[in-house]
Amino acid sequence: MKLTSKTIEQLLTEHDLLISKPDIDLTFDFLHYDTRQVKKNTLFVVKGAFRIEYLQSATGITGLITADLLAVDIPQWQVTDVQKALSILSMAFFDDPQNLLWIGAFTGTKGKTTAAYMAYNILKDATQNHTALFSTVDRITGPKPADKKKSDLTTPESYELFKDMRRAVDNGMTHLIMEVSSQAYLKQRVYGLRYNVGAFLNISPDHIGPNEHPTFQDYLAHKMMLFDHSDQVIINAQTDHLADIIAHARQTHDKIYTYSTTGNGGHYTYVSKESAIHESRLVVAPSDLEELTGNYRLNLPGDFNESNAMAALIMSSFAGAKHKSMVHGLDVVFIPGRMLSLPIAGHGVAFVDYAHNYASMHALLSFAQTQYPEGRVLVVIGSPGNKGVSRRADFGKVVSELADVVYLTADDPQYESPLAIAKEIAQNITNENLEVHFEMDRIQAINAAIKEAGESDIVIVAGKGEDPYQKINGIDEPYIGDYAVVKNYQD
Template sequence: MKLTSKSVTELLKHHNLLVSNPNIDQEITFDFLHYDTREVENNTLFVVKGAFKAKYLEGLLGNVTALVTQKLLPIEMPQWIVSDEQKALSVLSMAFFDYPQDSLWIGAFTGTKGKTTAAYMVFNILQHMTNQKTALFSTVDRITGNNLEDKKKSDLTTPESYELFKDMRRAVDNGMTHLIMEVSSQAYLKQRVYGLRYQVGAFLNISPDHIGPNEHPNFEDYLAHKLMLFDNSDQVIINAESDQFMKISRYASKNHNEIYTYSQFDKGGEFTFTSKKSAIHESKFIVKDSRFTEMNGEYRLNLPGDFNESNALAALIMSAMAGAQHEDMVKGLDQVFIPGRMLSLPIHGHGVAFVDYAHNYASMKALLSFAQNQYPSGKVIVVVGAPGNKGVSRRADFGKVVSEFADVVFLTADDPQFESPQAIAHEIAEHISNEKLAIYFDMNRISAINKALSLANDEDIVIVAGKGEDPYQKVNGIDEPYIGDYQVVKNFAQQYI
């Protein structure tokens, strides 16, 4: 819908964001809304974000006709002064795209690990239920329809509010009726989901992550922003085996009379599963005595590990709340594939390679401990790096987890951004306490992976962690093309067929 000067004032006032509005003799109708000077069109209402300067608008004054800003800029045009520009962007974006969320059933996942896996599981189940009318906003992909142009790689777990509502509008226009999305702590810290409500919100787990100068100052702040999902969800699901469970459930109880909890059998959850089989290429589990009778039965996942079975149970509960039937659940889980997650490839004479997006202590520990249990007689060889300019706490975490589970580690570049990958690697190494662990440094990621695979023998496992199938590396603000970790492994394996 087109925004007008009157509707802008009313929206900002309604959300208690308006500090002052401009004196306008005649009502203005805006044809466009944006926050990026590179994207403005004719007659744009521009929302100022961050460290913005008036000079950025040079040459755009014919297109930008008014501003929404926290600070009055020295420029002659109508300006709405607001208390929070990020919240204002969200409020104006949902209105500009005509409130697409009102036409969607929305399920959301938060947690330190497992968000993408659980989201893909529900997406697959609901695709069966809705006859391909379910959208997905994940760390890996944003899917707004069934055509090739409706699927794109994600830059952020939860995109900027403008992009979020723009993609929701596209999904609705494409006939989508349901949306499954990941909601990060950053989404609440940066107000990217301000004003958005979900039919169901699921809290998978919590462990320290995203703590650093540009993110959360400490674990308490990280957890507090994760808990905000409950403030904006009609119904809530919580993993009863999660750390901080009592604090999480107490917070959820403030605004919810009923909380749906889940766990392994006899681990405290109302909904439980029993693991039947966990092999390298698949796992099977059983759900019984569920009050959602459509959930009862045996399920197969083409993903290994009881941590994935736990994610699957959360997915089943959310799917049941959305109206899925047992056949949808069985087919959806049996066929689910998560790009870049737990991809394995046996290599003749060089053991088995695993490629996974694992990028924090919890996900790395789950991956390494599972792989070690599957191949107890071989060496565990790990290739890992850490991103630059975010998640600084992960560096210590990676040092700790490889100390616990690895025999050999190759420290390499991940997405170094504006930091030195060598310095990041040495920071990880400073936290390695296992003196028997062999440490190698190679900042060329492809070279590091090839060296690790060459070192492996028949019974060894090589874990390539962090980037999965990402088609780029972020270096100095540029997305440099990259073939992806799994393609590197496949190229190496071709030599031994």
């Protein structure tokens, strides 16, 4: 929709964001925050590392939303927080699509993408393919191939978020499953957005560094903000810091829905029956949600995925899904880049997984050990540059605990030296018996690990999954993806 001066003033005032406004009556045809994307008669939001020179090369900007008044002859609305302003103005510009969707959201250190795909598959069946998905891997806004695109962020910038919600609504979608990261709240990408259901999966240190959360307490605080904006909340009763999480949820909710394995405190419980290399099976105990009760086959290995399945089952039941759709959704679920396995003649089995923090790596390696108790665990891993600095120590710790051989390599090094990052990981390795290799060419590192593996061994290639690029010096350099490297291996 068009944005008028009156609408802009009203929205900014309602959210206590307006500092000053121009004395002018305008109507804008377009909204954006990137000067390369502006059109004729655009209201432009000045955010991030903006330089005034950018305006000189942009044609069509007729109004500005800015934290600091600029020395340009353009009407300006000065605000206290441009990120919040961008979010509420984006909602209005795209005609409030969030109000036309049932929205379920997952947060947690690990498992967000897996749980989101599970709930998406269940509701896709329950709604006859009228469910959208916003995940770390894909954003799906409709039933056609053209409605699916690769995600660049777990939770996109608010403008892109509401733009894709509008696409989903226009495509006839009635439900949306999405991941919500701590960064989404830190950067105000979801400011003003409310969810029908918010699920908290787990918490462990992650995203702590100079450009992210300064402390674990800050990280946890931003994760828990999901409760403040959800009508119903679901919490894993087996998560760390449960007392703090429950206490925060009770500030805004009288009723809290918890889940766990049987005997571990959850209102809804399940028993793990089988955890094989290509699937797992669980039984959900009878409860007041009758649709949940019964046996499920999960088209993913690892008992750690069963906990994610339980959260997805509860959320989808709140959306009205029936037992038949729940069984079907879990039976067919597939997550690109997650727990992809490939046996390699003479070299055991290789697993490709997006695991990229201590919690997910620990779960993955522990599962590998249970499946191949007689063999060695060989790991190929790196850590991103310019973000998540705390992960480097965590990776050193987890390979020390659970790996026999590690190949340290590049993983989206950005503006840092991949070798320097690898050495930081190595500095935190405490297991003297762990065999450590440095190979910054990721393809060569994967091939070397497979070549070293014997028939009873397992190779874990962690971090990138099927990502088609490496982030190097601000450029997305093409990359065939870890699974393709494994598949193409030849002795």
